Amino acid sequence: MGVAMSEEMLRVENLHVSVEGTSIIKGLNLTIHRGEIHVIMGRNGAGKSTLANVVMGHPAYEITQGTIHFQGQPLEELAVFERARAGMFLSFQYPAVIPGVQVGTFLKKSVASVRDDPPKGRAFRKELNGAMAELEMDKSFLSRYVNDGFSGGEKKRLEILQMLLLKPNLALLDETDSGLDIDALRIVSKGINKIAPEAGCLIITHYQRLLDHVKPHFVHAMIDGAIVKTGGPELALELEERGYDWLDVAA
């Protein structure tokens, strides 16, 4: 793969997470460096989305044991918006609808909040137009309300557009490929590949087909709240072909 070991972006050690008293993640370890693309695959309910949400700081999840570090700093004390400002980004599986808030207004505010030296005025519009062109998005998106009446594919494109504009150091992509047609998958993959060299990427997916467009360095199989096997891209093919039953013993 030719990825040099570089700056550590995310380090998760012996993580245990509960939701309303139910244990979901049970001793998970994961380290991601800048420039690395990691993929996590697993059955529904294995804890994949929980991992992404807890790293981003969703208040519904309780860390009962273990630690999470971002660029060497512990995350426990950081609120969600502080994590975003520190350079973390989560592409939601089900992005929230915000009625009455235009996409253009939202993007401008978000970029101004997150980036140290945010582009303003004409510079912002130029960057925005460039990113939208790259994702083959019509300018009419900007006057629509955030995710209001959006198709599944439109929501995912808007997530990737935000990622391009916010330029995160760590991108968590929670089933961003689910429900996309072939063209949308290609476009979304283009966005991921654009930020990947400068960031750490964690992609949560059920399907190998995304990996036809995005080449991961590591593929992890997650069973019952823990990573039970790690390999290269070939593991994704094997999981799609054989399912997860053969890993239950390891879990």
Added chain:
Amino acid sequence: MSYQQMAVPPRSAHLWRYTPWPRIHPTKVEELPEADGISFTVEGHEEAPFTRDDISADIARVFLQELKGSSQRLTINGTGETIHVHARASGHVAVGHLDLTVKGDATVLVHLTGESGWCGLHITGTVHPNANLGFGFINELDANTKLLRCDDWIVERDASFESATLSVGGFNCKSDLRTTLNGTGSSIRQAVTAHGQGARHDDHHIEIHHLHGHTDSDLVTNAACSGSSHFIATGLLTIAEGADGSDAGQVFRNLLLSEKARAEAIPELEVLANDVSAAHGAASAPIDPSQLHYLMSRGLSLEESESMIVNGFLIDAFSNLKNDALTEQVRTRLTVHLECELKR
């Protein structure tokens, strides 16, 4: 029957359930106090005052009639112009009557300001056949003013009426807004947005009457309530016998921003025709945590996220309107209001 011969309406009446007449009356309920006139200034249109000759049987309207006050009439044969009416209420009790006769296409915006102790405003209007009116009412009264507003609109055959209310002023407000769809093909799209702060009390009673077939109505009210404010929206939608092919919808939504804030949303339907579409819905809830989490994950602080959600929620009430000049004006005033609130 004069005001002083009329009985105080009981609270069991739908209209007076949450803001009984004695609560909105400027002095003692049996009194008819001295009143000054509301000062009307019209931009983009000139017309002389007029003398009212109609008398309604409703206590609030009779009361406003007998207090006299000022009057302003607009007869519009327009081709799409925007007319601004600045109505300023001063003194202890200020009363005014605005009457519109619309025979073309126009947008009229009423900006109500002032610091009178009590303000009473009666708006009447007729949208003539095939005419189109966009009407905006922006209540930016002083925070210590009590407001009684009564509207009576008639929309004739094939005419369209878009009405937007932005209610952010006054501390005790009662609005009784009535529209009659009086001809086949007539329509109303109505949006009410209210922001409750402190102990503000804001009661909107909205009636829409479909008298003829193939008439359409669409009503949305969105209110965001903070502090110990109280917002009330009661609706009465009637579809007369034989008004087949009519389509009516009412949605009342409230956003509760504090534990002490209260909101009532009570739509009522009376449908006497057989072949119609009529729907209503109501919801009151705090801010959706998933919306907050989403915006905070994009770097907005808790306060910024809440502000953006509230702003969007209030603006969204105007999404059913098609008149761009109208929606642009009310959106701008709303944004200015919320930015001022955020800085307090």
